[in-house]
Amino acid sequence: MSAPGSQEFGVRPSLGLSRLLSWFASQNVLLVVGAVIFLTIVALALLAPLIAPYDPNTIDFSQKLRAPGLEHLLGTDELGRDIFSRIVYGARTSLLIGVTVLAFSMALGVPIGLVAGYFGGRVDTVLMRVSDVFLAFPPLLLPIAITAMLGAGLFNAMMALAISWFPWYARIIRGSVMGVREELYIAAAKTMGVSAPRIMLRHALPNSWTPTIVQASMDFGYAILAAASLSFIGIGARPPTIEWGLMVAQSRTKFLDFWWTAACPGLAIFLTVLAVNLVGDGIRDLLDPKSRAR
Amino acid sequence: MSAEPILAIGDLAVEFPLLSGTVEAVRGCSLSIGKGEVMALVGESGCGKSMLALACLGLVPKPGIVRGSVKVAGREVVGRTDRELADLRGGRAAMIFQNPASALNPFFTVGAQLQEVVARHRGLSRAAARQAVIAAFEDVRLPDPKIALGKYPHQMSGGQLQRVMIAMAVACRPVLLIADEPTTALDVTIQAQIIVLLRDLVERTDLSVLFITHDLGVVAEFCDRVAVMYAGAIVERGPVADFLEEPLHPYARMLLAAVPRLGAGRARLEAISGQVPNLAHLPRGCPFHPRCAKTSDVCRRDDPVMRRAARGRHVACHHALGAIDGGVTGSSEDAA
């Protein structure tokens, strides 16, 4: 017989593994779909010179405004440029926008959040009030104003977006730093002589990883949409930059009769943002199940 | 007692199929309560007593699965839909909860909430319902009943709110009251008042009560019989007086030993070693055996069933019966 003190645990035959798989399949079908689309777009962007059948900037009036067909998969615009090629190159721009805006937003927001969270008190109040001011503007308005002042252009638009959005990241980091500050081991580490910035970096940052990723996954899509809108009204990307929003704007004189000039770049934006959002949702579900819609 | 029991629970089981495993919150419990009887349901947090209470009114939340039988005033509850149970809930049987502040809707006045219940179950007009609510408030000795009608929950104290809850419960003259730790969140003096109030209601109206608590002092004061729950199963059942004098189950013995007693000298308070088992991964055999001083091989192997140990007393333990009868087994499970 078994030795005293040992126990035999009879686990009820639960359907753990098969249940896990079917759950994963049903919940995450969207994640998989989104990921596939997203990776396709990334591939298009990276391999643009290989995939695009035509040079995206070549003007050829003899080919202008052709409907989608065998020669031009998605048709041509009013200058005879192949739309499919332009969309493929536009993918590069959009992905670049997402990454750049997020990078700069975090570059601004993270240090500010760190400082505010660590020092607390007046420093914190001042920094947070300043952030509040940026949040007080209706969405898009501040980027419009900043870009207008800096001068139109994709880079300026991206900077403007980053400046408008950094408060979100500042808040996340600050919250996490404040949480960590309360922990006793900060005090312990201090008594052992570990310096303040090191404490923050080593403890606070990992804590805030999850909410930051969640926020970033939402913002990636927003960044692309916002930049497209700015380009559409004329203050974002300008020719000869190839950007989907700009392509839609350029189609405005003709789109009623030549629907593909607007629909194709528009669809590209839609699919990209949708894919990014699906992936983001999936990541959020995995990292923080509590926050998902049940 | 030959009259039909007000509450008859037969082999009730509640389980939750989760990703991490199936949690058996309630495992094969049986008990019955007669008219005018107050039965205590005792156990530590997480032993399943709240889930058992919810099952009595068909309120087990999804994805819980309920099996077995629960009969309230002769009518079966398990397997019924919400619509079928609507008359029972708040009508013939009512439940009061541990935290009255969160159990009452903060966006409506307490008067409006009671009025709704009373109008629904007693079919009264607006004005008549209002009067009935005032009467109910008076019944529970809530001060200034007319003023209380227009108050919001956040404007009242914990003790007052519990009285409101009790008023809501008894306003429609139920035959069964299920009280899920109603005094736990209140301070001691208010506790005493609520207990007095409940006792008064029982005496006046022959109300049957299933009183869930982990406070043995209240059990001693207020209840007629007691059932002890551990890891989702009832391990001992019997009259309170007998139970307090000599508990049969080792777990019950430890519970009583952990309660400080006045006049008992300077004996050490015994804490119960170990922890409540994970309801998703119960050990084989008797669920208490890892913490029991009297564990033997049979305990590790077989989950004991409830057996009659003496008149009106039942216990589920391989060792307890020897203490009373000297025999190995008594007759098997019977109600009361």
Next chain:
Amino acid sequence: MWVYAAKRVVMMVGIMFGVLVVTFALSRVLPSSPVEIMLGHRPTPEQVEAAKQALGLDRPLYIQFVSYLGDLLRGDLGVSLRTGRPVLSELFLRMTATFELTTLAVVLVVLAGVPLGVLSAVKRNAPVDHAVRTISMAGVALPIFLVGMLLQMLFYGAMGQALPLQGRIGSEILLDYPFERVSGLYLIDSLIAGQWEAFVSSARHLALPVLTLAAASLAVISRITRNMMLEVLDKDYIRTAWAYGVARRRIHYRYALKATLVPMLTVIGLTYGFMLGGSVVVEAVFDWPGLGGYVVGAISRNDYPAVMGVTLFLATMYLAINLVIDLLYHAVDPRLRIP
């Protein structure tokens, strides 16, 4: 309650100050040289200096800021570089157009989005729920301008001009059936004047822009409503309602919904803000003569005072709306209303 209101107003003033600083910084510090643009091509250094002095641009920054504040208090938002008229008066003309558009859109979003969200929560995981959530997902990913253009393609292009392409009212209508501008809202003014044709024309012109503006927010609102509703349905007091035999319909639509309505107010405030931003794009698509169109035009002409004027105005409106919402919140929630 009043103490809280006072505190909030003070906070608003603080934030407003910050907003002013930002707009000031943008208008003075950033442009490479507003002066040169004003003066046209290749001004001489003396002309530049003279202009700077005239505009007060040579004074220290903080003095400029103070005078900026002073101007604002007097209602002087600067003078448009294009028309030479005060920016503020130009704003007023266009403000009502935007207001009509955004208000109707907000109403539509609330009337459609909230019930959808509630339905989605109440019938959780049923086909209805999945449908709503899918549409919601898609709606969030569509760029606003694309929605507008698609609607134009459908209702104007494919359906033979069933709805107008752009503008606020048919130009011939305006000539044949004139009406007085009382409120600036065409729908109301035309009714007041009894001009039915004008009313119909305004309504037809409003249809697509309003739909476009509403579309994006609809997705967000229904999702938020759904989440809030689900949270409420999990609460203890809802369980009590079930425990006392209250009918399912009543539990959902009276008890749970009421609890949702309070935080919903905040969401409406955010939606309005989103609309104010989104209206810029929608007005561009539909050639709508509102603030958005004004801004876009001003940007293309480097009319900085105009751009900053609109920015400041819209930001102020947004802050005001949020303040109102906040106070309403406190008025509606009994926990905050009565101590």
